[in-house]
Amino acid sequence: MDIKKLLEFDRNHIWHPYTSMKNPLPVYPVKEAKGVRLKLYDGRELIDGMASWWAVIHGYNHPVLNDAIKSQLNKMAHVMFGGITHEPAVKLAKKLIEITPSSLDAVFFTDSGSVSVEVALKMAFQYWISKGREEKSKLITIRRGYHGDTFGAMSVCDPVTGMHEIFRNILPKHYFAKEPQIPYGAKWEDEDIFDIKKLIEKHHKEVAAVILEPIVQGAGGMRFYHVEYLQNLKKLCKEYDILLIFDEIATGFGRTGELFASFLASVEPDIMCVGKALTGGYMSFGATLCSRDVAMTISEGRPGVFMHGPTFMGNPLACSVALASIELLLKSNWQKKVKQIEKILRQEMEDIKELDGVKDVRVLGAIGVVEVDKNVDVARIQRFFVEKGVWIRPFLNLIYIMPPYIIEESEVKILVGAIKEAISKGIY
Numbered sequence: 440m441d442i443k444k445l446l447e448f449d450r451n452h453i454w455h456p457y458t459s460m461k462n463p464l465p466v467y468p469v470k471e472a473k474g475v476r477l478k479l480y481d482g483r484e485l486i487d488g489m490a491s492w493w494a495v496i497h498g499y500n501h502p503v504l505n506d507a508i509k510s511q512l513n514k515m516a517h518v519m520f521g522g523i524t525h526e527p528a529v530k531l532a533k534k535l536i537e538i539t540p541s542s543l544d545a546v547f548f549t550d551s552g553s554v555s556v557e558v559a560l561k562m563a564f565q566y567w568i569s570k571g572r573e574e575k576s577k578l579i580t581i582r583r584g585y586h587g588d589t590f591g592a593m594s595v596c597d598p599v600t601g602m603h604e605i606f607r608n609i610l611p612k613h614y615f616a617k618e619p620q621i622p623y624g625a626k627w628e629d630e631d632i633f634d635i636k637k638l639i640e641k642h643h644k645e646v647a648a649v650i651l652e653p654i655v656q657g658a659g660g661m662r663f664y665h666v667e668y669l670q671n672l673k674k675l676c677k678e679y680d681i682l683l684i685f686d687e688i689a690t691g692f693g694r695t696g697e698l699f700a701s702f703l704a705s706v707e708p709d710i711m712c713v714g715k716a717l718t719g720g721y722m723s724f725g726a727t728l729c730s731r732d733v734a735m736t737i738s739e740g741r742p743g744v745f746m747h748g749p750t751f752m753g754n755p756l757a758c759s760v761a762l763a764s765i766e767l768l769l770k771s772n773w774q775k776k777v778k779q780i781e782k783i784l785r786q787e788m789e790d791i792k793e794l795d796g797v798k799d800v801r802v803l804g805a806i807g808v809v810e811v812d813k814n815v816d817v818a819r820i821q822r823f824f825v826e827k828g829v830w831i832r833p834f835l836n837l838i839y840i841m842p843p844y845i846i847e848e849s850e851v852k853i854l855v856g857a858i859k860e861a862i863s864k865g866i867y
């Protein structure tokens with residue numbers, strides 16, 4: 440297909456994430472991708488700073504992951520999960536139970552991150568229904584969170600930065616605590632927990648669960664908060680009979696330097712969501728894990744089954760590539776790689792703090808964030824980045840990178856250099 444025609448059709452007929460049909464922002468046609476490079480139709484190559492939104496941890500077009508899909512494809516691409524099981528699903532579930540917090544014991548496979556959040560919320564509500572406490576039908580979360588674009592997930596996204604503010608009259612109302620203020624690694628002050636504590640004390644009788652992203656808040660603000668916040672929260676949830684749900688969809692599979700962000704705080708949830716990097720970024724897939732207590736309580740209540748079951752549940756291709764991706768990760772020296780990326784990010788980003796217009800610079804694991812003083816002109820800054828040979832996609836006032844773990848030191852430096860240059864030239 441002629442590339443001009445392709446782009447014209449795209450512009451006139453295809454929605455992209457959060458875009459307008461009337462005034463679409465430019466899109467860049469990618470022909471192939473390999474390792475940490477995206478190759479455009481005009482032959483230019485871009486160093487990928489986004490890992491396609493936290494997902495592509497091993498880089499693109501990885502031979503091991505390609506082989507996992509190919510060999511599964513030759514057996515079966517898909518089969519229904521109602522009344523049927525298969526080896527890829529069983530092996531993946533076993534592996535997930537093994538590597539996630541020890542509290543988690545049962546796995547529900549989902550189609551995407553958002554759906555795994557829907558499933559987590561449903562599990563929490565059904566748990567209390569089974570216990571005869573239907574009045575526990577509210578949720579507590581923290582501001583600046585992001586949990587996905589479906590309705591249940593939207594209802595716990597930050598009401599402003601979570602991008603769903605316009606639906607406020609349609610969404611169910613839940614309770615929002617002030618977001619944690621003490622950054623990860625800073626000096627802890629008990630005051631940070633007071634707001635959510637007050638909400639819990641006041642509303643616990645009607646609250647089914649607290650849901651939040653552990654330690655790293657992603658698309659709602661790219662913030663890193665203190666481990667003691669989670670530790671205190673866990674105690675409160677226990678004390679007041681509230682389930683704790685961790686959304687590890689962005690943070691899971693090593694991004695923070697631990698396999699899961701909750702390990703940084705040594706806190707175990709009752710229910711946990713994974714997605715994004717689960718398949719190494721190969722396809723949409725997710726899972727919701729829960730404790731034995733949650734699973735058994737739901738199963739012993741009325742109607743005795745968990746009320747969810749999507750058509751493509753446990754898709755064998757997705758399970759195979761997810762298992763291959765996890766095994767590849769565990770076999771690699773990912774901890775050392777993430778630590779290295781963290782070190783270079785800290786070094787290289789240090790002097791960005793001094794630039795005009797920069798409010799904050801923060802790094803945790805393989806995540807580097809620059810917060811500037813105004814919302815970024817995405818089309819303008821992306822044109823600049825592409826000219827510089829890098830792929831970085833900011834949102835709001837946040838210019839951030841979270842590259843595939845296989846990235847070279849020199850490539851991280853090029854990514855950070857491009858950010859530095861854009862900011863110092865005022866191109867944002």
Ligand SMILES: *Cc1c(COP(=O)(O)O)cnc(C)c1O
Nearest residue numbers: 551552553585586587657688689
């Ligand atoms: C991306 C994301 C989701 C939603 O996942 P999708 O696969 O886009 O539906 C949910 N929670 C968090 C923390 C995320 O980063």
